[in-house]
Amino acid sequence: MRAVGLMAMPANFRYRDVFLKGKPRHDRHDPFRIRHPSMDRGKRAKIFAPFDALKGFNEAVTAKEVLYENRISLSQEELNRRLGILHGLTRNSRMARASQVQVTVTYYEPCHDENHEAYGLRGRYRTITGICREVDAEVTETILIDGMRISLGDVLRIENAGENDIFRQEWDEL
Numbered sequence: 001m002r003a004v005g006l007m008a009m010p011a012n013f014r015y016r017d018v019f020l021k022g023k024p025r026h027d028r029h030d031p032f033r034i035r036h037p038s039m040d041r042g043k044r045a046k047i048f049a050p051f052d053a054l055k056g057f058n059e060a061v062t063a064k065e066v067l068y069e070n071r072i073s074l075s076q077e078e079l080n081r082r083l084g085i086l087h088g089l090t091r092n093s094r095m096a097r098a099s100q101v102q103v104t105v106t107y108y109e110p111c112h113d114e115n116h117e118a119y120g121l122r123g124r125y126r127t128i129t130g131i132c133r134e135v136d137a138e139v140t141e142t143i144l145i146d147g148m149r150i151s152l153g154d155v156l157r158i159e160n161a162g163e164n165d166i167f168r169q170e171w172d173e174l
Contacts (some may be wrong), residue, residue, distance in 0.1 A: 068111050068118035069125070072156060082158045086143070087135040091117075104129045105143065106157040107150045130163050 009016065026033040089099045110123035130146030141152045 019060055019124060033100045046116065060109060063113055064116065066116075068116070068122035068126065070122055071108050072125075079155060079158065083135055083137060083152065086132050086158070090132055090134055102161045103132050103145065103153060104157075104159045104161040107149060108154040108156060112117070 009019070013019070032160060036115070043071070083101075086101060086103070089101050104127060106125055106127045108123050109126050111118040113119060128145055128148060128150075132143065132145055133147075134142075134144040135154060136142055136144075140149075142149045143155065143158075
């Protein structure tokens with residue numbers, strides 16, 4: 001009994017005669033070989049290269065690897081003073097354009113992935129650097145940094161990131 005790969009070939013194997021003929025050999029001037037020349041090894045390897053059979057699976061696995069943490073409770077005293085300075089410098093759109101206050105804000109972003117165990121319980125802290133356009137502590141309780149509106153309740157830290165002298169002097173006095 002002969003073997004097919006690692007298995008023994010059964011007596012009633014349907015393609016036994018084809019298997020026993022072996023690998024086809026074509027001469028150099030064979031019409032088949034002229035029409036179908038041997039493929040370069042590099043091109044042949046691309047045929048068998050892996051592909052993404054499960055679209056979105058890799059993204060789902062990487063989303064599960066994100067580490068979420070609990071929200072940090074902090075004293076609002078320092079943050080409120082800095083927000084007061086920013087509010088004074090960005091009281092209206094004309095003042096905000098004139099002062100061009102550049103800040104770095106670290107804020108809390110809750111987990112938005114419904115399939116993650118941290119959904120609704122934990123989140124992660126993100127940092128954005130940009131020009132502060134507006135601070136609205138009364139009505140919407142948000143801060144606007146380069147078109148991104150962040151809730152003041154989610155803000156952990158605000159730091160000076162620009163070269164604005166007026167802002168730096170007031171900031172350093174804190």
